[in-house]
Amino acid sequence: SQDMAIWTNDYMRGTGMEMYTETLSTTFIGMPFKQAT
Incomplete structure (x- = not known):
């Protein structure tokens, strides 16, 4: 049903x-996000 697709x-x-x-x-x-990841 369309309702299921929306959900x-x-x-x-x-x-x-x-x-x-x-x-x-x-x-x-204090560490930048890029460095922490």
Whole structure:
């Protein structure tokens, strides 16, 4: 159904925006994101 297609599109879009929070080591303080990754 079209409703299912809309729902799955919204779901897939949302999964691409997930964020996770973790406490990182103090080693990363002041480090640019590119360097930390």
